[in-house]
Amino acid sequence: MQRPGCYSAVMNIANFSARRARLAQALRAAGGGIAVLPTAPVCARNADNDHPYRHDSHFHYLTGFDEPQAWLLLADSGEATLLCRAKDASREIWDGLRLGPQAAPAALGVNAAFDVEQLDAVMAEQLAKHPTVWFPFGLHTDMRSGLTSRLDEWLAGLRAQARNGVKCPTTQRDLTPLLADMRLHKDGDELATMRRAAAISAGAHARAMRFCAARFRAEPLGSVPEYEIEAELLHEFRRHGSQSPAYPSIVAAGANACVLHYAAGNTPLRAGELCLIDAGCELDGYASDITRTFPADGRFRAPQRDLYDIVLAAQAAAAAVTRPGARHRDAHHAAVRVLAQGMLDTGLLDREVDGNVDAVIETTAYRQFYMHGTGHWLGRDVHDVGEYLALGEAPAPQVDGAGQKSLTHPSRVLQPGMVVTLEPGLYVRPAAGVPEHFWNIGIRIEDDAVVTASGCELISRGVPVAADEIEALMRAD
Ligand code: GLY
Ligand code: MN
Ligand code: MN
Numbered sequence: 001m002q003r004p005g006c007y008s009a010v011m012n013i014a015n016f017s018a019r020r021a022r023l024a025q026a027l028r029a030a031g032g033g034i035a036v037l038p039t040a041p042v043c044a045r046n047a048d049n050d051h052p053y054r055h056d057s058h059f060h061y062l063t064g065f066d067e068p069q070a071w072l073l074l075a076d077s078g079e080a081t082l083l084c085r086a087k088d089a090s091r092e093i094w095d096g097l098r099l100g101p102q103a104a105p106a107a108l109g110v111n112a113a114f115d116v117e118q119l120d121a122v123m124a125e126q127l128a129k130h131p132t133v134w135f136p137f138g139l140h141t142d143m144r145s146g147l148t149s150r151l152d153e154w155l156a157g158l159r160a161q162a163r164n165g166v167k168c169p170t171t172q173r174d175l176t177p178l179l180a181d182m183r184l185h186k187d188g189d190e191l192a193t194m195r196r197a198a199a200i201s202a203g204a205h206a207r208a209m210r211f212c213a214a215r216f217r218a219e220p221l222g223s224v225p226e227y228e229i230e231a232e233l234l235h236e237f238r239r240h241g242s243q244s245p246a247y248p249s250i251v252a253a254g255a256n257a258c259v260l261h262y263a264a265g266n267t268p269l270r271a272g273e274l275c276l277i278d279a280g281c282e283l284d285g286y287a288s289d290i291t292r293t294f295p296a297d298g299r300f301r302a303p304q305r306d307l308y309d310i311v312l313a314a315q316a317a318a319a320a321v322t323r324p325g326a327r328h329r330d331a332h333h334a335a336v337r338v339l340a341q342g343m344l345d346t347g348l349l350d351r352e353v354d355g356n357v358d359a360v361i362e363t364t365a366y367r368q369f370y371m372h373g374t375g376h377w378l379g380r381d382v383h384d385v386g387e388y389l390a391l392g393e394a395p396a397p398q399v400d401g402a403g404q405k406s407l408t409h410p411s412r413v414l415q416p417g418m419v420v421t422l423e424p425g426l427y428v429r430p431a432a433g434v435p436e437h438f439w440n441i442g443i444r445i446e447d448d449a450v451v452t453a454s455g456c457e458l459i460s461r462g463v464p465v466a467a468d469e470i471e472a473l474m475r476a477d
Contacts, residue, residue, distance in 0.1 A: 003107060005067045005084070005099035007243065007284045015189050016064045017109040019182065023062065024078040026178045032076040033132030035175050036123070037062065038139075038147055039070045052244065057380035058136060058179050060285050065108055067098060069116050073126050079111045083122060086115040123154045128167050134175040177387070183379055184386035185417045190286065190379070191450060194419060195459050197242070197283035198290070198448050202462030204236035205292045206473060208251075208277055209463075213474035216271055216297035223268035224296070226251040229275065230264035237281035246287035247382045249279035257293065257442025258427040260372060271297040274304055276442055280382070287382040289421050290460045291446030298474030300467050303437040307426050308467050310342030311443045314424035315465075318374050322420065322449050322456040328388055329411035332374035335424040340366040347435050348428065364403030369428055375421040378448055384419075388412055418451045422458075 003011075027033055040056040055066045063072055063082065071083040087100035104113035114122050127133060133155075139147055151172070158168035186194065211232045215224050230251045237245060251264035257276035269275050273296050280288035293308065295301070300308060317338045318331035340360040343349040354365045377384035389409040398408045414420075425444030428434060445465060449456040464470045 003099070004097035005065050005104075005107065007064075007066055011064050012189055013064070013107075013109045015187065016062060020062050020074055020080050021078050022182060023178060024074060024076055026182070027074070027076040027134065030173070030178065031132060032130070033134050033169070033171070033173065034076070034126055034130040035072075035074040035134040036147075036151070037072045037074070037135065037175065039065070039068060042068045054244070055285070056139070057285070057385075058139075058175075058183075061179070061183055061380060063108055063110070065099070065104075066285075071116065071119060072110075073122070075126070075130065080109075081122065081126065082108060082110045082113040083116040083119050084113060086117065120154065120157075124157055127154055127169055128158055131167075131169055132171040132173055133169040134173045134178075136176045136179065137174040139176075176385070180385035180387065183384065184377060185415065186379060186419055186450075187417070191417070191419075193284050193286045194288065194379070194448070194450070197246075197281055197286050197288040198460040199462050200237060200240040200242055200283060201280040201288040201290045202460050203240070204233045204279065204281065205277060205290055205463040207236045208232045208275075209292070209294050209298075209470065209474050210476075212269065212275060212294070212296055213298045220271060220297065223270045225266050225268050226253050226256075226264045227266055229269070229277070230279075233277070233279050240281075242281035242283045244282050246280045246282040246289065250277065250291075251279070252276040252442065253296075255440035255442070257444075258429050258440065259442075260427070269296045272301060274441060274443065276444060278444065278446065285380050287378060287380065287384075288448055288460060289378055289382050289423075289446060290448065290463065291423060291425075291444040292463060292465070292470070293443045293445065294470050294474065298471055300471065303435075304441055304443075305467055306346055307342070307428070307438065307441055307443055310339060310346070311424050311426055311445050312465065312467070313342070314338040314374075315422050315445050315447070318422045318424060319447075319449060319456060319458065322414065322422065322451065323454065324414055324416055324451060326414050327390075327411045328375075328414060328420065331420070331422055335374040335422075336361060336366060336370065339370050339424060339426060342426075343369055346438070348426075348438060350433065367403070368431075369426050370424065371427070372423075372425070374424050375449075378419045378421050386412075386418075414451045416451050416453050420449050420451070420456075422447055422449050 039059040043051045045051045069085050073081040082104050085098050101113035208229050248263050252262045253267045253269035254273035256262045276293045278291040314335040317334040321330040321334045341357045354360050377386040390412045395407045423446035427442045428438045430439040447458045448460040
């Protein structure tokens, strides 16, 4: 049986201890103090049903512990204290085994553990020993009794005892930048899990393509509702051990692909249309994030193929500049240039009106068909933590995604072990002056890239991406 409180029976405790040691070192380097970190709250769904429980990403990164109602206190000495639910034979009959504070130190490598019912007393004792308390600002603000108000209560309790010589922290500091920076650089265990998550998701995309191909072979004039395709994805995720999708799956038939955050619904996908799937599983706390766009019946029509090849070329250009020493934003600039040129070549944009590719970029005319960024950090959260700007570098004039010019820091320099998505797209809504044969085509191609010593590795290529290869997969029985 899987150990209570832990996703994986083969969890490497030493890794979590090493992360806590690194965070303690970062605390010392930043002046010392104690870090306070709760896991995520249980969220009510309706009546007496809760949403499936999902731990807090920071908390799990440092503990590997996935039960609710748990707290980690980490002193700058490296001493780690866990608070968790006590063993409770009758509750465990209903809700499953609990690790309990007695077993926690051996199971998780923490120095001490207490019943979470003792939280107030343990906090008072620990906080009194440190002049600075660190916690993630703005975390779980939706909790009725958020972290900040709990801390306020504990600090007020200590302050009230000042006359008896009880000390109280005088400084509160945001833990998020320290943790985010650690999480941005993935260690070997993390990359191994992310590779497995990406492989499962790639298999799910390939399954969805085969499923559509088989349905349209059997019934060429039929249709397939988006929710049936979503069911194929979920089946594949779960049968390989993924705990859940990393984010709500986008399965968009035809024109729905032009809605960037469209959720799989009941629109029928018909022969001749494209299907855009943006879906990725979460495995042992790590996300994958893949988008493929394929023809429902396995054959790209000419206008679809024209735009598809432009998006694919844009992604190749983004991947080519994703390497150590490059900046995060370089991939976006490279993709935009290819997309903008493609818009001019296909007549989506009018050279007479919009000028050449430099003018299209300068005026941001390309945003009519490409209005989002080309990628984000990927890790425990699909839009993972990590600063996007090089805050240590002097501000310089920059242009943001909306064409706004401002004086801000350049984007961050990539280093090996960072993971980014590369996800260019083209979305053509009907509009005057836009060639009709492109109307309602929405295409995105997204892969997960690990920055390596010399470039990047696309870990999600277990599903074809070239148009010919997608067609070949969909032709095969
Ligand atoms: N699936 C969310 C994204 O691509 O950012
Ligand atoms: Mn995505
Ligand atoms: Mn993404």
